[in-house]
Amino acid sequence: MKIVTLTVLSTLLALAGCATVPPPPPAGLAIDRTLSARGQSDRVKYIIVHYTVSDLPRSIKILTTQDVSAHYLVTDADQPTVYSLVDESRQSNHAGYSNWKIYNQLNAASIGIEIVNPGYKDTPQGRAWYPFKPAQIDQLVLLLKDIVKRHNIRPENILGHNEIAPQRKLDPGPLFPWKRLADEGLITWPEPSRVAARLPGYQQQLPDVFWFQRTLAQIGYAVPQTGVFDTATRNVLAVFxxxxxxxxxDGTMDAETAALLDVLTSPLPVLPAAPVAAPAGVETAPVE
Known part of the structure; x- marks a missing residue:
């Protein structure tokens, strides 16, 4: 993976103070940096994936000359380029009004990645979604693994824009290959055998609206907790x-969705490691 720093605004970004190295203090001020506080954490807690809804030239123009921005842009060339637009130490304006778990306004706690993709078009036959190129996803996986390693991002904190803004956003859409990210060990995925085991019970008795709302909220979605199946709840279900x-x-409360939610919110317990057997002929001391 090759990350290119886009040069369109490189001078302006440098003047804006994008460098991660602290500037020297002004004359007469001495700052001692030999101590470090224990009570601190990484700014980056989440990674948010988007599509641009534009071609490459327009995507670059929007993301470099307007208020909206992203840390990275993955192009749609046969051999995609990954552009670095905003230094990871700085906030980019990619999430907008957003919520996840205890966080809101996730710009301050996330890295935003835009992928060049038109999104969708509405046709007489219905909405048609544009697929992502495999080469784009290959580059994205490499980028995600690099960010995850450096910032220790948890698997449940790699999200789509629609997940943190389900009432207003659709990206990255239904053709984004989340399962590929799961196969790469980047996100959590419901084990199919566990889903299948729970499905018959939910087919016999579907939980009520409040159960769906409560369980979606347990995962992290901002969803009403009213027990009323309203438009906002349907939108969140559709995103899930x-x-x-x-x-x-379609945002319908159904048995399969209930089984998926159940499995995702009831992970298997972590079993203690089995004791290592001593090699043949080696005696172990008794425990007193």
Missing amino acids: QTKYRPTLF
Whole structure:
């Protein structure tokens, strides 16, 4: 993976103080940096994935000359380029009004990645979504692994824009290959055998609206907790289905969605490691 710093605004960005090295203090001020506080953490807690809804030239223009921005842009060339637009130490304006778990306004706690993709078009036959190029996803996986390693991002904190803004955003859409990210060890995925085991019970008795709302909120979604199946709840369900069941994402409360939610919110316990057997012929001392 090759990351290119876009030079269109490089001078302006440098003047704006994008360098991560602290500038020298003004004359007469001495700052001692030999101590470090224990109570601190990385600014970056989340990675948010977007599509640009534009071609490459327009995507670059929007992301470099307007208020909206992103840390990285993955192009749609046959051999995609990954552009670095905003230094990771700085906030980019990619998330907008957003919520996830205890956080809101996720710009301050996230890295935003835009992928060049038109999104969708509405046709007489229905909405048609544009697929992502495999080479784009290959580069994205490398980029995500690098960011995750450097910032220790948890698997449940790699999200789509629609997940943190389900009432107003659709990206990265149903054709984004979340399962590929799961296969790469980047995100959590519901184990199919566990989903299948829970499905018959939910087919016999579907949980009520409040159960769906409570369980979606447990994952992290901002969803009403009213027990009323309103438009806002349907939108959040549709976003969840877009990620974990992209073949059908109509926002309906159904047995398969309930089983997926159940598995994701009830992970298997971590079993203690089995004791290592001593090699043949080696005696171990008894424990007193």
